[in-house]
Amino acid sequence: MNYEPVVSEMNDDLRVVIVGSGRVGLQTARLLDERGHDVVIVERNPDRVERALDSYVATVIEGDATRPSVLEQVGLDRTDVFAAMTDTMGTNLSASMIVERLAPAVHTVVRVPHDDVGEYEPYADEFVCPERAGAAAATNAILGQGVRTVEGLPGELQLFEIEVTPQAPVAGKPLSAVSLPHGSVVLSGAAGHRVADSETELEAGHAYLVAVEPAVADEVTQLFRG
């Protein structure tokens, strides 16, 4: 992940400001709190403020995050990451742009409604699409354990965890004997302890981590699942 300013200080507890405490915002706040980070929530809806307070995972600022007078109350000077997580793109973008202006050092993350970030790229450090992540999780559940999307990568690339079935074309063969389509690579061996090499054998019943470009996802799945 291209997340350098933050990752290099992973030992520190981060101070994270989250705008919006709807389902996505509040759940994010919970996960961050569980991992020991300090969270501040900005929320303007009084009902959702109550709900955020009940969860007791964050200090809650009640107000509109697109107003500088509200953002000045979150303690931006000590903030490491600012995440705009409302379901309204306009709110997220204007809040993060105010933060870019008030505190340029803060890492900004913006929730977007679809994958196509394109034109917004210059206006935040990181974009996240919860709908897409949710759809990936749903797909995993629907298809069962055979092929799982492990992690949403920043670009198009997908990381699959695929279990080789006995009837699969590649079952029982070393990687050197298998020709995978361009745009795909097997990353880890059967036990998941070491990076795969040409000697790695694709055993039936074992799972492998495979990086796949969308164009060949179908083909790779067929090779591993039969």
Added chain:
Amino acid sequence: MSQTPGGSSQREPQASLGLLDATMVGIGAMIGAGIFVLTGLAADIAGPAAILVFALNGGVTAFTALSYAELASAIPKNGGGYAFVREAFPAPIAFVMGWTRWFTYMAAGALYALGFASNFVEFVHLYVPALPAGPVVAGGPSWTIVYALGMVALLVALNAVSTDAASGAETLVTLVKIAILLVFVGFGLFAARIAGFQPFFPEATTGGIGLAGPVVDAVGGTGGALAVLPAMGLTFIAFQGYDLIATVTEEVENPRRNIPRAIILSLVATVVIYLLVIFVAIGTLGADRLAVAGETAIAEAAEGFMPAIPLLGTGAALVGFGAVFSTVSALNAVIIGSSRIAFAMGRERQLPARLGRIHHRFGTPFTAVLASAAVMFVAVVVVPIQVVGNLASLFSLLGFVVVNLSVIKLRRDRPAMTRPFEIPYYPVPPILGIALNLLLGLFIGGRTWLLACGWLVLGVGVYLLVSRIGADDRSDPEDEYA
């Protein structure tokens, strides 16, 4: 991939404390050693007015308790007072707060360790008169210090290798402590005489035992009604502990409502119990003999009027047991409390980062516990008990001033911050809290202020050193963090 590395999530405390349990955390930390250890010392200075001393201290503390309640309801962090001040003020002020809170807990720990040792000798002598007491070698350190150090070492070892010692049966332990005190009060109310309270204030004397503050020295004596003030300064530490509730917030059910309530309830309950106990102690034994008994005053009083209880032994034995039991549990509480502050400051890089790490095998803030223990050891060996009590009280008072200031500053800077509990009649309580805490601080002896300044100067050195090293440290990836 939701697993956290190292299985740290397994140790995540569960929300399991109800309002009663949370209140017990506060009561348990307050009714530890304070009442057993300090009653005699307060009677020494203020005579029968010792009861007024504890009543007024309860009142003064109540203002700060309201501030803690408001901040804890709005800022869900485990660091207690340090975390709140970190939110309101720039880094250097937060450092001073953490640095003095840390010392408060350690000084309180030294006080409780010494109180434990005296009561332990007293209690064991009822059964085993052969237990060595007095100086170890002629002119050398006394056995009391040996026992005190032994107990500190034992509890530190427990807390360094296991987090279970931290949680466990806190509510039960506290109920036992309260029950013993209530048995004492139950018998004592029949035996207490109002005559024991006359004259209420001690006769005016010229001071000079190093306990009176600069103000009293200027006036020229510690006697009369004025004697209440230095005694308040000395015993303020007995109301230290409700703030521990703010350090276990993650374990409390429905925290936004229960934490403010638990803070206030525990203070009220503690004040009531203290007043009853002191009323009985003065009414039966008299202030003069309490003063002579010093750290074992309550056990001494119990001997006078309590009948032998089947299975439990004499009244003195029961209360002696209560004193030993309470000082140990309070000592345990402050060891945990002090190490949590050092840990929080380590996490914030205000103390060396090593203090903010969890041990890879034991899962405890190992270095923070050991560092706290080291300072406690020195305090036990080097500093006399009254000075230790004074130091703890002074830092406690100053820390509370800063907490009250934080409330005011956050109300101004962050009006939009939601406060599930709001201080009634704001801004009167925090302002009164600041004024009264400062007033009491002025009545603490000059020597204590000197020691306090010494600790602060040391702190400035540490702060400058850590912020210099910390800057280099950040670029340095630390991989063995667990």
